[in-house]
Amino acid sequence: MRPARLEDVDPAEFDGVLIPGGHGPMQDLAVNADVAHVLAALLPDESKVVASLCHGPASFFSAGDPEGGWLFKGRRLTAFTDEQEQQVGLAQNALWLLEERLRGAGAEYSSGPAWGPYVVVDGNLITGQNPASGEQAAEALLKALAERG
Incomplete structure (x- = not known):
């Protein structure tokens, strides 16, 4: 089996x-x-x-709603924090910081302690703050898929 090209994917064929x-x-x-x-x-x-983890919610900026707004505006979510970006020494080289941009775009952003697991579930949207959140985010994703299955 070969990986599918994203431009060839029909989202209707997937549960998430x-x-x-x-x-x-x-x-x-x-x-x-x-x-x-x-x-x-x-x-x-x-x-x-x-579902998305760590810096993955940056992908959300690409998505608009039918009225021309941002699809994720007003949604509760988390992502890699600006504090964590500063602690790893990459903030000064970044063109933009994810937490700051998510907040500015209208997401209801929240976070837990730096480097600890933190997951936000907002209906069918699941986000994890950082790599430490991977297990909890995966469990939330599997639970959500089972509930919808």
Whole structure:
């Protein structure tokens, strides 16, 4: 089996999506039209699940709603904190900081202590703050998929 190209994916064929972290999403996925298509198809459908971890929510910036607004405005979520970015020494080299930009775009951002696990579930949206949140985010994703299955 070969990986599918994102532009060839039909979101209707999936029960959910998990967008992992790392700085890649901040560079590539925050402006990716194919990711926007997937998110715009899944998030408004309460029978589907959108999950993301660490820097993955940067991909959310690509997704607009039918009225021309941001699809995630007003949604409760978490992501890698600006404090954590400063602690790893990468904040000064970043073009923008994720927490600051999520808040500015209208997300209801919250976080736990730096480097500790912290997960936010807002309906069919599941986000984890950092790598330490991976296990709890995965458990929340599996639970949400089972409830919808």
